[in-house]
Amino acid sequence: MSHHKRQVSKEEFEEFVRSYPRRLDVDVYAIADPPWRNYHDFTIGKGWDSLVAGELLCHEPERGEHGQRPNEYFVFVETVKP
Numbered sequence: 001m002s003h004h005k006r007q008v009s010k011e012e013f014e015e016f017v018r019s020y021p022r023r024l025d026v027d028v029y030a031i032a033d034p035p036w037r038n039y040h041d042f043t044i045g046k047g048w049d050s051l052v053a054g055e056l057l058c059h060e061p062e063r064g065e066h067g068q069r070p071n072e073y074f075v076f077v078e079t080v081k082p
Contacts, residue, residue, distance in 0.1 A: 005054070005074040013073035017053055024052070034058045051076050 008016070017024065022041050029036040039053040056072040 005076050008073050008075055010071070010073055013053065013055065013075065016075050020052065025050075028057070 017039060020039075020041070022043055024039045024041060027038050027040070029038055035057045037055040037057055038051055040050040041052045042050045044050055044052075053076060054074045056074070058069045058071050
């Protein structure tokens with residue numbers, strides 16, 4: 001199995017996270033520029049295999065950061081390799 005990301009709207013992202021059926025652990029991958037806020041479900045795997053959603057933090061007004069573009073939102077869809 002592998003994952004690919006699908007870009008979604010902020011509203012779709014928020015609904016996905018809100019309705020996700022299990023607990024999500026959240027972390028920020030800060031060495032990337034811009035950083036990523038990652039949402040993990042550790043019941044499905046470890047490390048990157050647990051990633052189910054992510055937010056590219058281009059614009060974070062709560063931290064006083066104002067990027068040139070809005071944040072981008074992704075859900076990670078599992079795909080089966082042939």
